[in-house]
Amino acid sequence: MKPVVHGCMLRTVLWVAIAAVLGIGTATRPGQAATPEEVIAGAARKVVKLYGAGGGRGLEAYQTGILISAEGQIVTVMSTVLDSDEIDCVLDDGRRFPATLLGMDPRRELAVLTIAGEDLPFFALNESDRVAVGTRIFALSNLFGVAVGDERVSAQHGIVSAMVPLEARRGAYEAPYQGAVYVLDCTTNNPGSPGGALIDWRGRCIGVLGKELRSNDSGIWLNYALPADEAWRGVQAIRAGETQPEIRVSPAKAFDPILLGFVLVPDLLDKTPPFIESILPGSAAAAAHLQPDDLLIAVGGKSVASRFAVQRALGVLAEGDPVRLALVRNGTIVDVDLGPRPGETQK
Amino acid sequence: MPRRRTFLPTLFVIVVCLCCHIAGSITSAAEGIASVLEAQQRRIDTIRQASTASVAIFAGEAGGGSGVLVSADGYALTNFHVVQPAGLSMKCGLSDGRVYDAVLVGLDPTGDVSLIKLVGRHDFPFAEFADSDRVAVGDFCFAAGNPFLLATDFQPSISAGIVSGTHRYQFPAGTILEYADCLQVDAAINPGNSGGALFDADGRIIGLNGRASFEKRGRVNVGVGYAISANQLKNFLGFLKGGRLVDHATLGATVSTSEDGRVVISDILESSDAYRRGLRYDDEIVSLSGRNVRTVNAFKNILGTLPAGWRVPLVYRRSGRRVEIFVRLAGVHAAAQLAAIVSGGDPSAEQPQRPVPQKPRQPDDPQQPQQLSGKPPVATLPQSLRGLYEERSGFANHHFNTVERTRVSQMIASRGIFKAHAGAWIFTGRLPTGEPFRIELSDERGLIDLPTGTTTVDATGDLDANPSPPGSGGMLAALILWRRLLREGPGSLGRTTYWGTAPLESSQRGTPALVVDVLETSVSAVESRFSVGPSGRVVGVELWINSDADPCEIRFLTPLASDPLEMPGVIEVRHGNELFGTFNVEAASLETIDAPIDNDVNKKAPAESGAASGATLHDSISEPRDES
Numbered sequence: 023m024k025p026v027v028h029g030c031m032l033r034t035v036l037w038v039a040i041a042a043v044l045g046i047g048t049a050t051r052p053g054q055a056a057t058p059e060e061v062i063a064g065a066a067r068k069v070v071k072l073y074g075a076g077g078g079r080g081l082e083a084y085q086t087g088i089l090i091s092a093e094g095q096i097v098t099v100m101s102t103v104l105d106s107d108e109i110d111c112v113l114d115d116g117r118r119f120p121a122t123l124l125g126m127d128p129r130r131e132l133a134v135l136t137i138a139g140e141d142l143p144f145f146a147l148n149e150s151d152r153v154a155v156g157t158r159i160f161a162l163s164n165l166f167g168v169a170v171g172d173e174r175v176s177a178q179h180g181i182v183s184a185m186v187p188l189e190a191r192r193g194a195y196e197a198p199y200q201g202a203v204y205v206l207d208c209t210t211n212n213p214g215s216p217g218g219a220l221i222d223w224r225g226r227c228i229g230v231l232g233k234e235l236r237s238n239d240s241g242i243w244l245n246y247a248l249p250a251d252e253a254w255r256g257v258q259a260i261r262a263g264e265t266q267p268e269i270r271v272s273p274a275k276a277f278d279p280i281l282l283g284f285v286l287v288p289d290l291l292d293k294t295p296p297f298i299e300s301i302l303p304g305s306a307a308a309a310a311h312l313q314p315d316d317l318l319i320a321v322g323g324k325s326v327a328s329r330f331a332v333q334r335a336l337g338v339l340a341e342g343d344p345v346r347l348a349l350v351r352n353g354t355i356v357d358v359d360l361g362p363r364p365g366e367t368q369k
Numbered sequence: 370m371p372r373r374r375t376f377l378p379t380l381f382v383i384v385v386c387l388c389c390h391i392a393g394s395i396t397s398a399a400e401g402i403a404s405v406l407e408a409q410q411r412r413i414d415t416i417r418q419a420s421t422a423s424v425a426i427f428a429g430e431a432g433g434g435s436g437v438l439v440s441a442d443g444y445a446l447t448n449f450h451v452v453q454p455a456g457l458s459m460k461c462g463l464s465d466g467r468v469y470d471a472v473l474v475g476l477d478p479t480g481d482v483s484l485i486k487l488v489g490r491h492d493f494p495f496a497e498f499a500d501s502d503r504v505a506v507g508d509f510c511f512a513a514g515n516p517f518l519l520a521t522d523f524q525p526s527i528s529a530g531i532v533s534g535t536h537r538y539q540f541p542a543g544t545i546l547e548y549a550d551c552l553q554v555d556a557a558i559n560p561g562n563s564g565g566a567l568f569d570a571d572g573r574i575i576g577l578n579g580r581a582s583f584e585k586r587g588r589v590n591v592g593v594g595y596a597i598s599a600n601q602l603k604n605f606l607g608f609l610k611g612g613r614l615v616d617h618a619t620l621g622a623t624v625s626t627s628e629d630g631r632v633v634i635s636d637i638l639e640s641s642d643a644y645r646r647g648l649r650y651d652d653e654i655v656s657l658s659g660r661n662v663r664t665v666n667a668f669k670n671i672l673g674t675l676p677a678g679w680r681v682p683l684v685y686r687r688s689g690r691r692v693e694i695f696v697r698l699a700g701v702h703a704a705a706q707l708a709a710i711v712s713g714g715d716p717s718a719e720q721p722q723r724p725v726p727q728k729p730r731q732p733d734d735p736q737q738p739q740q741l742s743g744k745p746p747v748a749t750l751p752q753s754l755r756g757l758y759e760e761r762s763g764f765a766n767h768h769f770n771t772v773e774r775t776r777v778s779q780m781i782a783s784r785g786i787f788k789a790h791a792g793a794w795i796f797t798g799r800l801p802t803g804e805p806f807r808i809e810l811s812d813e814r815g816l817i818d819l820p821t822g823t824t825t826v827d828a829t830g831d832l833d834a835n836p837s838p839p840g841s842g843g844m845l846a847a848l849i850l851w852r853r854l855l856r857e858g859p860g861s862l863g864r865t866t867y868w869g870t871a872p873l874e875s876s877q878r879g880t881p882a883l884v885v886d887v888l889e890t891s892v893s894a895v896e897s898r899f900s901v902g903p904s905g906r907v908v909g910v911e912l913w914i915n916s917d918a919d920p921c922e923i924r925f926l927t928p929l930a931s932d933p934l935e936m937p938g939v940i941e942v943r944h945g946n947e948l949f950g951t952f953n954v955e956a957a958s959l960e961t962i963d964a965p966i967d968n969d970v971n972k973k974a975p976a977e978s979g980a981a982s983g984a985t986l987h988d989s990i991s992e993p994r995d996e997s
Contacts, residue, residue, distance in 0.1 A: 058507035058531065066506070080585075116630075116663065160507075160531075165593060166582045168537055168553065171664040176533040177506050178555040178592050208555070209592030213584060243586060292585060 061225040062160055062177045067114045067143045068227070069175050069219050071164040072098055072121065072135075075106035080291040086164040086175065086218035087111065087135060088227060090147055090257060094139030096121065097147070097257050098217035099233050100131040102290065111137050116172025125260035130199050130248060131233060132256040145219065145227035147254040153204075153228050157182045161210045163218025163231055175218070180208025190235035190244055195289065197235055203246040204229050211243040220247040229253070277336035281364045282345065283307030286329050293328040306360045313351065320348035341365045415572040416511060416527055421494035423513040423525040423565060424487070425462040426471075428455030435514030435525070435565030436461065436485065437574060438495040443469075443487035444610065446602060447564030448579045449476055450546065452483035453711070457758055457766075458750050461487050462523030470753045475609030476765040478545040478710050479617040479701055480673075481579050482597060484609035486769070488753050496566060499573035501598040504552060508532045512556045512578050512594070514565025525565065530556030538666045538673070539580060539595055544701055545710055547617070549673020551595045552576045558594025567596040575599050601674035607870030607886065608676055612769030614707050616677040618698035624654055624668050632662050645919060646694040646946060648685060655684040655691065677701065679871055695874065704763055711765070773867035777886045778859050780905030785934040787855040792960025794852055796940070798953045806952055810852045815845035831893045836914045842921030842944035843895075847912035850890070850897055851923075855907065862890035862897075873900050873909060883908070906935050919945040929957060
């Protein structure tokens, strides 16, 4: 009696095993995978449109965010859009929520926002491994702000072209994050795209679309995404309230005019015009009577069209070289001599 | 022993199963490869087929663009902003390697669409339209066109992608070049792709590429292109074929989102049809033209795809009550304003607020659209296009209006020989109340006997002072013109033009609207529009005694059974918000002057004098049958 029972049990176990093997075999057949339409429709519910500070070309007041908890935590990129007391978050179904900033990770340039939601669909960022180069992807984002209200965010397709360390800059500044990113053959470098979701064809979030940056080497606008695991580490740090060391954003091969005693307007655009914002009292700039709203047009006789050009032109002067500027004030050109260029260490 | 006996067969089964599974995997892998190759071949074939319908447009100094053939007789769609600088004619290359002359047919500046006609063949390859409302985000699509005017061998460039967004709204430049309810794609759309088709995986047209979001990198693709939806193209195709300068619709009201998220009327013109139908400030818009309205964008999307003059259902909600009305949409522009835009005289057209639409040029690409500086004289048209252009104000090319008017006239004439029925046309029957009525129409007069009295209209004089019978808005005048149209053709109705196509709402709920051809006529001050069904049967008339007032709207429903002339079994008359009457026709008698045949019908009809000398040619019928 006993052996028979044992045999039956064994058989049962084996049949279950066979069924499992066959079952898995069937489930992974490509014919049964969700269609791209279904994958996108499902994932887009977890992507939100964010509206905050800004306006105008180069300083758009919108970007994208990704829901990472059912209660309404959202990860997005750190940007001037969030530099506002009122950040609006619009869900896929058109519901609008005010969002509050929970914290930021300046190194990865990520931010976590919260909205008062419940039972929201969300991406589990911690469940995705790095994907291989060649993986087919969709990018879901609020690009150009074309989708409003309950209109679905835009979907683009492509593949992961490479995984490389990020070497990029925005204006004159190098990007603080220099870890690995996915480089994409999909044009995700558009206004509004940053913070969008990079998903694979199974609908898993494998990355967060990065900010608008150009390559250090070529100056080409980069299409890239922060891998999900890296974004997840940033989220955990923010959730834990870890105070990240302030990242000193070092100008690349550029001289800081503050050493001469003047401050230029913030470098926000691709070619920010080099207007003087303020003058430090007691400085060389103050002694030479530089004024706020002066527009620099030449350094050492070479024309400078942007803020970055000013910094570079000053950077190429050796310590002790004479600093001669030309600037436009009230419609007339004024020449100014600031004396010898100070050393970089002096501050 | 029992254990072994039990186990061995089980093991055997497992081994067999695993072997089968592995074999199955190998087989399915082979099948997988085969199916990929098959899918690839299918895609190649589809693209090859779609390429044959693609047009490379070259307009010399004025640049060029792309187009797509939509009929075997050479009609092709492209963008307004491609055709406008080209003028009346252009050279079109097809993938067969040949160049064809094409002439301008119709213009839609608001929707950025133009229709041209290629000549030289009667068997042009062409593409079919898909239902663009069924397109989903993520669908495979491809664009065929002439980016950067590279297609000097006339083989279109193909760029593939997915549909990135549906029902997108892109603001107009001034009042023109509005992309409402458009498709967004990540297939590369570059300058020169303008006017080419966006195809689905089956090679059907889902849109017309014409716009892209450009930014810091200049005027090159950044994976964000827009295509005018196929459904919008279908709405306007009839008007464009009629050689018209087409206008888009406005409701005469603006909407905004209320604090609680409803889309409400924020302003309304008292002169608008919507106001006359009862729409007021703060009413919530529920749906327009059968599509739900949840956002202001959705409202603008729906409205932006509709031609001026269409009559569409609108559902609104007031104090919890849901009301459905039919609203006649007005035009966005005055006729003179549109003409000025096309000839380059409109400031809003010269300085687009958003100069996004591509304007490919060789060798370089000036920002300002080159305006059509006066229409080129007809003498400059190539020999092949002589006789295919006629100038008339309000039209892009009046020649094609004559073509369409003739087509519809022939359709009507093909229904039956009404010419012989020169005597009185008499319709008798009952009102829904059971009371009898009698309508008599002749060359001399129109007469209606109703329980409330008899009304007569002199058919030989002007009809504009005759909104008779009272409350109908001009029912007798409309019926007199209807008889005249059937008997003598459109030429008898003063200035007659082909208007376009329009949906005619079915009286039965849930049945799709019938798309009809519409003829527009003007007799003295009276304007009317005749709806002609696909079979050539006149199914409705609208008549304006006064252009500021509501028209009399007549529907000829359910043709009488086994009546070769298909006289209506039911005549429904509306005026404003009111149903003036439903006339259930039991007998129709169309008398001929010279072939009197006595007939029972006349005996049944109430006494009448005008037709005493005549008789009906055919029997009257009492059983209305369903319209096919």
